[in-house]
Amino acid sequence: MPYTIDLGASLTPLLTRLDRSPDFDTLNVLEIETYRSALIARFGVPPEGCRFTIIPNHHDFGCYRTLGLRVMSEDDATVADYAETVEEGLATWIEAGFRAPVRYDGAAPVVEHADPAGIVTAALMTTRPATDGTFPVPGFAVLHANLAAAFPAEAAAARARIAALA
Template sequence: MSRHRILELGAGPADEPCAQLGQCADFAEANTLELLAYKAAIIALNGEPPLPLGFALVANAHDFGTYRTLWLVSADLPLPEDALAWLDNLVEPATWIAAGFPQPVTYEGWRAVMRPFRDVVAAALQITRANADGSFFPAENAVLHRNLLAAYGPATVAAVDTG
């Protein structure tokens, strides 16, 4: 089944550093981790995209090697109204913290220091969790937390509770 590329979302939040092809010793691993975290951050802000929309990591060949970017794709065209509405209201975070996420990769020269993806999502759930009285601060964290729970489920929550 072929998928239609609908929208390229990029390699991560626009105002954050990301793995650089030819500049990072662990480029492929760092690039993939950032894309998975970026997908989770977009889900946190917007909820999961309605079918037939989905996410894909798309390879791009370059003189220095292959890098991947995150895309929204669909097996079906034209898109139904709910998918078009989701796209029209899509919010992409400019920074990791705008979606309640820690930075998944930090860079020390050529070296990429990576958190496991599960730890990145668990940290986002911890950052966006409710206060002891059940309120959220800021209030937007309620949406981020709910969307993350819906997408990443109880196993991730268990990691937060025990970690």
């Protein structure tokens, strides 16, 4: 029987931001898309039998959304393993080679990156190999490979930006 696992909204506690953000809906969706991309960087694309989804949650302060993993095939061992792994989430954005898309350290949120494609491109540039093909941090090899496979247009943009810097 299909079910959905609620993975949360991002790495910043959601309800502490709901009433402080003038454009909460836009920021909420940006963070969910970024968190989805960060999970793909760390754990790879969901296998057949599950997919990421957005879950609306109605609250006294308004509607907020969280990222979910919709599991359609719970009897598949690959799906079960992926769901169990992704359910743990991330402790920090840097685990995926990402920067937080929004900073909440002042009275109002500061958008660091507004474009999900640009966020992925930046993560690809951060995790890229050196000119000799080696990675400065061994874990970057997995992050970079997962992102490049899942986001080919962003991988091409990152390669173009890196070439322009050379």
